[in-house]
């Protein structure tokens with residue numbers, strides 16, 4: 645449908661007025677909100693993710709695309725919860741204790757949300773017990789940890805240890821990332837997955853849940 649292409653394009657170009665307008669129009673026509681989400685918003689975000697990965701889009705443009713998606717999501721969210729549209733899973737995400745960097749984490753949150761996950765972003769400087777609490781209270785399938793400082797990387801291990809000790813939270817799939825983090829480091833602390841960037845974080849999360 646041409647309108648879905650228009651909606652996807654509004655995400656790609658970061659036009660939050662258009663994304664709201666087209667979403668409202670489609671909702672007004674009685675179209676299933678999960679179809680609008682999948683065929684318009686997620687389709688648009690998938691292109692954003694691919695372009696970001698290929699260095700054809702940069703951080704400011706991705707953040708503007710995210711704003712357009714959020715504007716449309718504000719309209720769809722209440723309808724989606726009413727219609728019980730299936731989500732890909734719930735992801736709790738946060739930046740570890742001692743670390744205030746959140747730009748990368750926000751991009752990961754946004755990409756996960758764009759891919760159809762229910763995302764609970766618990767913020768920055770989060771102590772291990774808060775991660776465990778959030779995993780349990782949200783029945784999360786994925787836990788995402790972000791760290792930007794070499795000095796806060798060990799806090800990722802503290803979270804993983806705390807989660808694995810908790811009888812309820814221990815089976816959650818944990819994915820780590822952030823500029824100083826590597827696959828080798830992720831393996832050494834017992835993470836289930838590592839992603840170097842936001843679109844890979846979506847791919848890794850989907851893979852972990854389908855395994």
Ligand code: B1M
Nearest residue numbers: 743744745746747748788789790793794821822823841842
């Ligand atoms: Co800070 N800072 N900073 N800083 N800062 C860095 C990280 C640093 C490399 C700068 C430098 O010295 N060259 C350096 C760290 C050195 C190190 O430890 N190796 C540094 C330092 C030292 C500090 C302070 C200690 C400075 C000081 O006060 N003396 C201080 C620490 C504060 C604290 O956290 N306790 C500090 C403070 C700050 C600001 C507050 C000023 C600001 C943060 C603002 C904010 O986030 N709201 C800031 C910024 C902006 C940076 C730089 C310039 C940019 C970081 C960024 O946002 N990048 C950074 C230098 C740099 O990287 N060029 C620097 C863009 C972002 C999209 O990339 O976060 O890497 P990134 O996220 C990527 C991937 O890493 C990945 O996906 C994202 C998208 O592709 N990713 C994940 C991230 N999280 C993921 C999670 C996943 C998967 C992938 O799964 C869950």
